[in-house]
Amino acid sequence: LGVEFVLADQAFSGLITELRAGTIDIITSGMSMKPERLEVVDFSIPYFNGKQVMLVKTAELDTYKTPESMDGKKLGVQTGALQVDLAAQQFPKAEAMQLDNIAVLVMELKMGNIDGVILADSVAASFSSAFPEVAISEIQVEYSSAGVGAAIAKGDGNETFLAAINEYIELVKGDGTFDQWIDEAYKINGLLLTQQ
Numbered sequence: 001l002g003v004e005f006v007l008a009d010q011a012f013s014g015l016i017t018e019l020r021a022g023t024i025d026i027i028t029s030g031m032s033m034k035p036e037r038l039e040v041v042d043f044s045i046p047y048f049n050g051k052q053v054m055l056v057k058t059a060e061l062d063t064y065k066t067p068e069s070m071d072g073k074k075l076g077v078q079t080g081a082l083q084v085d086l087a088a089q090q091f092p093k094a095e096a097m098q099l100d101n102i103a104v105l106v107m108e109l110k111m112g113n114i115d116g117v118i119l120a121d122s123v124a125a126s127f128s129s130a131f132p133e134v135a136i137s138e139i140q141v142e143y144s145s146a147g148v149g150a151a152i153a154k155g156d157g158n159e160t161f162l163a164a165i166n167e168y169i170e171l172v173k174g175d176g177t178f179d180q181w182i183d184e185a186y187k188i189n190g191l192l193l194t195q196q
Contacts, residue, residue, distance in 0.1 A: 001164055011100045013080025016041060019153050026165070027151040030120065032082050034145075042154050044165045046147025047173065051121040052086060054139040055109065058132060064116060065138045070094045073115035076105035083118040086141055102127075103193070109134055126186060130193035 008024050015031070018024045019041060033043045056064045063069060071093035077083040079098040087096045097114050099105050106127050108114045118141055119127075128135050150165050152158055172178040 011080075012078055013100060015080075016151070019151060022153070025152065025161075030123075030148050031151055032145050033147060033149050034082060037151070040154065041151040042158060042162055043149035043151050044162060045169055046149050047169045047178065048122075048148040049145065050148070052083065052118060052141040052143040053121045053124045054137045054141055055106065055117040055119055055124045055127060055134050056115065056137045056139075057109065057112070058135040060115070061135055061137055067091060067139060070116060070139070074113070076108055076114045076117040078102055078105065082143070082145075086118055086143060090142060106131070106134060122182075122186075126189045127193060129186075130189075 008018070010018060010024075012029060015024070015027050015029060016037065019027055027041075030048070031037070031043075033046065037043070054064065054070075064073075067090055070091050073094050074097055075087050075091055075094045076097050076099065077087050079100045084096065084098060087094065094115075097105075097108065099108070102117075102119065102123060105114070105117045109117050110131065110133050116137070116139070117124075121136070124136050150169070152162055152165070169178075172181075
């Protein structure tokens, strides 16, 4: 695009607000294309599709096998993420703990302060491979999505920017570059998680 890349590491829950305020230009943070988000931002074509799963302590895999097994339990979800709604809809008898940081949620799980964490399958797989104390349970978390896309501010003049993003996504998805990035990211994420 001929621009300088500047990373803005911010809380997930405030990203759309920052985008709409003009302090950031694009969100590429695993943001699902939910209908309420489509009303306030424009999304690229999807670059990733995944499932939602429940991460629990490995020692409790036999305890937590159904949604009903979470009744009366504490669930961890990332503030502002789609998992907040999933917890409320599918686990109404569980208490939700919202935190901005997924790593802190997993730490709370390991310490026994919560009983499960709802995560995207790719994120859960990274944590379960890095920490043998946690594992992906059999609990089915129902979710259908249009996918994950890059978000930009709505408005006139952004069509060219969005077209350039879509063209680039098609390029890296089509030539296998994106799959290589995913594989590399899993390896790096596993190393980073074990060094925390």
